[in-house]
Amino acid sequence: MTSIQPPAEALWWKQPLDRVEGTWITIALVWSLIMFVMMPVWHIYGKQNLSNEAYKTTPSAYMAKTQAMVDKYTVRTETAMQIPVVKPPPGSDVYLLGRLWQWWPILQLEKNQTYRLHISSMDWQHGFSLQPQNINIQVLPGYETVLTITPDTSGDQTIICNEFCGIGHHTMVGKILVSEGKS
Amino acid sequence: MKTELFRTCPESGLQFHKSAETLMRANAVAAVVMLLIGGIAALAVTLTRWPAVHLLPADRFYQLLTFHGINMLIFWIIFFEIAVLYFCSSTLLKCRLATPRLAWLAFLLMLAGVVVNNLAVFSGQATVMMTSYVPMPANPNFYLGLILFAVGALVGCFIFLGTLVIAKEEKTYEGSIPLVTFGALTACIIAIFTIAMGAVILIPTYLWSIGLISHIDAGMYRLIWWGFGHSSQQINVAAHVSVWYAIAAIVFGAKPLSEKVSRTAFLLYIAFLQLASAHHLLVDPGLSSTWKIFNTSYAMYLAVLASMVHGLTVPGSIEVAQRSKGFTKGLFEWLRKAPWGNPVFSGMFLSLIGFGFLGGISGVVMGTEQINIIIHNTIYVPGHFHATVVIGTTLAFMSLTYFLIPVLFRRQVFLPGLAKWQPYIFGIGMMVFALVMMGAGTLGVERRHWDMAFTDAALGFDYPASAYTLMGLVGISGVMAILGGAIFVLITVVSVFFGKRVDSESAWSTTSTRLMRAKPDLVVEGGHAAAGKWGFAAPGTFAMAMFFLAVFVVYYAVNWKYLASVWPMS
Numbered sequence: 001m002t003s004i005q006p007p008a009e010a011l012w013w014k015q016p017l018d019r020v021e022g023t024w025i026t027i028a029l030v031w032s033l034i035m036f037v038m039m040p041v042w043h044i045y046g047k048q049n050l051s052n053e054a055y056k057t058t059p060s061a062y063m064a065k066t067q068a069m070v071d072k073y074t075v076r077t078e079t080a081m082q083i084p085v086v087k088p089p090p091g092s093d094v095y096l097l098g099r100l101w102q103w104w105p106i107l108q109l110e111k112n113q114t115y116r117l118h119i120s121s122m123d124w125q126h127g128f129s130l131q132p133q134n135i136n137i138q139v140l141p142g143y144e145t146v147l148t149i150t151p152d153t154s155g156d157q158t159i160i161c162n163e164f165c166g167i168g169h170h171t172m173v174g175k176i177l178v179s180e181g182k183s
Numbered sequence: 184m185k186t187e188l189f190r191t192c193p194e195s196g197l198q199f200h201k202s203a204e205t206l207m208r209a210n211a212v213a214a215v216v217m218l219l220i221g222g223i224a225a226l227a228v229t230l231t232r233w234p235a236v237h238l239l240p241a242d243r244f245y246q247l248l249t250f251h252g253i254n255m256l257i258f259w260i261i262f263f264e265i266a267v268l269y270f271c272s273s274t275l276l277k278c279r280l281a282t283p284r285l286a287w288l289a290f291l292l293m294l295a296g297v298v299v300n301n302l303a304v305f306s307g308q309a310t311v312m313m314t315s316y317v318p319m320p321a322n323p324n325f326y327l328g329l330i331l332f333a334v335g336a337l338v339g340c341f342i343f344l345g346t347l348v349i350a351k352e353e354k355t356y357e358g359s360i361p362l363v364t365f366g367a368l369t370a371c372i373i374a375i376f377t378i379a380m381g382a383v384i385l386i387p388t389y390l391w392s393i394g395l396i397s398h399i400d401a402g403m404y405r406l407i408w409w410g411f412g413h414s415s416q417q418i419n420v421a422a423h424v425s426v427w428y429a430i431a432a433i434v435f436g437a438k439p440l441s442e443k444v445s446r447t448a449f450l451l452y453i454a455f456l457q458l459a460s461a462h463h464l465l466v467d468p469g470l471s472s473t474w475k476i477f478n479t480s481y482a483m484y485l486a487v488l489a490s491m492v493h494g495l496t497v498p499g500s501i502e503v504a505q506r507s508k509g510f511t512k513g514l515f516e517w518l519r520k521a522p523w524g525n526p527v528f529s530g531m532f533l534s535l536i537g538f539g540f541l542g543g544i545s546g547v548v549m550g551t552e553q554i555n556i557i558i559h560n561t562i563y564v565p566g567h568f569h570a571t572v573v574i575g576t577t578l579a580f581m582s583l584t585y586f587l588i589p590v591l592f593r594r595q596v597f598l599p600g601l602a603k604w605q606p607y608i609f610g611i612g613m614m615v616f617a618l619v620m621m622g623a624g625t626l627g628v629e630r631r632h633w634d635m636a637f638t639d640a641a642l643g644f645d646y647p648a649s650a651y652t653l654m655g656l657v658g659i660s661g662v663m664a665i666l667g668g669a670i671f672v673l674i675t676v677v678s679v680f681f682g683k684r685v686d687s688e689s690a691w692s693t694t695s696t697r698l699m700r701a702k703p704d705l706v707v708e709g710g711h712a713a714a715g716k717w718g719f720a721a722p723g724t725f726a727m728a729m730f731f732l733a734v735f736v737v738y739y740a741v742n743w744k745y746l747a748s749v750w751p752m753s
Contacts (some may be wrong), residue, residue: 002438002701003428003500004275006358009703012442020499020719021444021492024728028491031732032484035739039476039552042743047751048553054468079641102641124319125401127560127629131644133749134627136559138467140401141318145468150751158644160637162560162629164312166319167242170633171640 050137053146059122062144066095070105078106078175085177093118096159096174098126098139100166103159103174110181111154120144127163130176136162151178187279188691195433195590201691202283203273207266207591208679209290211584214262215675217297218577221254222668229665233658234635234651241633245310248631250301252313256572257332257415258297263580264370264422265289265339270591271367271425272346277698278355281345285338292335300328312631314408317388317399326389329381337378340371356698362439362446363432366425369449374418376457380410402469409460417456419572420490421449423534423579427497430531430582434522437500438701440720445496451489455481462546465555475552487547494539495728498532499721506715514716514723530582530606537574537610541617542567544735554742557749560631562657563624570617573664578610581671588675593689594682597674605674609667615660623653625745 002008009015017025043049074084084105088094090113097104099122109115119128121141128137133153137145151157161172188201224247230238239247273280280286302324303309309325347368350356360368384407390396428445431437439445461478464470481487498518505517522528545567549558558564588596596602628635628650635654637643716722 002436003362003432004364005361005432005701006356006698007362007442008438008701010358010700012359015441015443017444018440018499018720020715020721020725021440021496023719024495024725025444025488025492027729027732028488031736032488032491035547035551036476036480036484038743039480042553043472046553046747047753048556048746048749049753050466050472050553050556051753052471081641083641106642125316129560129627129629131627132647134557134561134625135749135752136466136556136561138405138464138559140405140468142400143402143468148753152750158642160629160644162632163316164245164631167245167310169245169631170241170637173637173640173642173644175642 051147055144055146056142057120057144059120059141062095062097062118062120063122065118066097066104069093069095074105075108088115090115092116096128097122098128098161098172099123101161101168101172103128103161103172106175106177108177108179109151111151111178113181114148114150117147117149118144119147124165125163126161126165126172129160129162131158131160133157138163151176154178154180186693187695188693189277189695190689190691191696192590192689193687194685197274197590198277198696199591200273200279202286203269203280204591206280206283206286206290207269207274210262210266210269211587211591212679213290213294214259214266214580215584215672217254217259217262218668219672221251221259222665222672224248224251224254225668226662226665229658229661231633232654233661234654236658237634242307242310244633245312245631246304246307249310249312250304253300253304253329254297255577256313257329260419260572260576260580261332261336262293264374264418265293265336267422267426267580267583268339268343268367268371269346271364272343272350275361275364275698276346276350276356277695278346278350278353279695281342281349286342289335289338289342292338293332294335296328296330296332296335298328299324299331303328314412315388316408317391317401317404320392323389323392326385326392330385330389333378333381333385337375340374340378343367343371354697355695357700362442363425363429365446366421366428366449369453370418370421370425372453373414373421373456377411377414377418380407380414384408384411402467405464405467406460409463410457413459413462414457416568416572417452417459419576420456421452423538423576424449424490424493424497426579426583427493427531427535428500430527430579430586431497431501431504433586434525434528434531435501435504437504440496440499440503444492448489448492448496451485455486455489459486459550462550462555465550465552466559472552479550479552484547487543490539490543491728494535494543494731495721495724497535498727499724502721502724503715506720514726517723524603526585526602526606527582529603530578530585530610533606533610533614534575534578534582537570537578537614537617539731540734541614542570542575544738545621546571547735548739548742551739551742554746557742557746558624560629561624562628562630563621565630566617566620566624569613569620574610574613574617578606578613581609582606584671584675588678588682589685592679592682593685594678595685597677597682601670602674605667605670607667609664609671612660612664612667616657616664619653619656619660623650623657626650626653628654
């Protein structure tokens, strides 16, 4: 029983490596470095990266910006709750807010157009989870995330909340509708 | 001066200090009680997420999920780890435990923390999940209970360090501390860092909950909370890797391939594991990509490298020990002829395989900055950490318990025939559970969520049928794992409290022997390598490691491919 006994040799750190260890450490280190390099490489060549753009905000300031967009671009409302469906022009700043327990408003976007999507929370932490795309972003109160997105599939996408936010968490559902556009 | 009593276990040759023995027993028993109550909550939670059963109402589900997380991840594991720390210092070094009275105070503080926290959760005013993200408020006692528990655990850590000092001072051992004690020391150092982080975030949050602080920034909370939350999982890694080495030594008489490599790998844990808090913040606002890449790669994956090293050296040490006993045929005779009916070994080996293949690979993949976008907060995440913490840590601790029942508690294992099967029922159940959860997460199913059908929502969403199938399998495999856990609790409790005593004599006396160096190896001509192949001492293990690497590379590539299919964003 020697892993639970003091090492046999007093100068155990001078004991040479076993060949199997040396070989494996080399291979594992090379793989580790490849994985490390992959992330910066994807920032350069990959298309799915999160921006580093975020701002400090307050719920009231963010609400005001969202409301201004809703007032300007609402095209219709949905469900008995009269949720506005907003169709902002391509290339513009689009505001989405999360609150107990709703993603608001519904966004109508065009395929292959680029938008600056802003997201923030009015109250607790929420999880922006776009399905079935499966894009997941943490949403914090007091922080405004800006994400430049280019929907390249048309159809309805659902935003669900995947950060626990209280008893109504599982009812917090929103929509991003993507139309074919002019192309 | 108080006379210290010791006994030597005739079967294992281990020497127990009387005060330490009682403390280890108390901490281990408390741990199993936590496992039991956390397990009951696990059953309720699993049966609710199984769509066809959907057992609990929403409020009760979220409450019990909070309860399950805290009792398993914090209380069960840390109580057991305190017992492991006392074992690795007092027992392995044949030394009296430092300040047993303070150790009892630590134990009582931890118990008090458990009661205060659990009562807060039971009151229904602390349904905030284990992470208690601000600004969602909890009853102040929720935080107070965690603080009390952490202070107790911190005292336990210092008693471990104190015992190392006494052992050195009183020269109870020759040369350097054993590898297993060294591993426990790294766990202890990480634990002290972790608890300090916990204090930095939980104390202000407590003050906020009683109204003395007006605002806590949500982003700052997450950063520091995860310095505590993820680091605490690194204590588990260091502790269960130590347990793997200990079991390899106990069952096979294995020695490390080289002390230098194994110890350096433990040191890498101390140097780099703490960066892991960043894994949880990859899709958070306000942190730069540079920061995320440096930290989540554990500074170029040096801590992952450490785990890959242990993943080779633990089975490698077993292979060398087995080969020197003559199991030299082919690549895998040493493994085929291992004692698969001995739960101490089978549990440990399943723990090693599950931790590496499921927990390790998934952890690195989802911890990649960009890939995290398609995984964050889906049920993939609990799939990953059930593989690391439950298969890795809990199963390793269960295996060690089968060794401790006769040695520490002096009882025979109750229903040894069933005990043989328990690691398989629990381990395989958990492996399937983790896998299908990861599968469901890949389809976007959310974690911490009561209703994947969104029945009460104004706007609806339908997951594909395959997601429902996978969540059904989560239910079935979860129940299987819980059955395995229940068998463990049954065997342990009956053995310890009502079991037949071990026959052999192990009397208390004031004499203590000194821990001597391991005997130099009786190496066959040409070194260990002569018993192996290709000049490798452990060729079978090397082949397994290469297989592991191949799986890793393929799965990593598949995830980049999946990521490339989602909407472009920058």
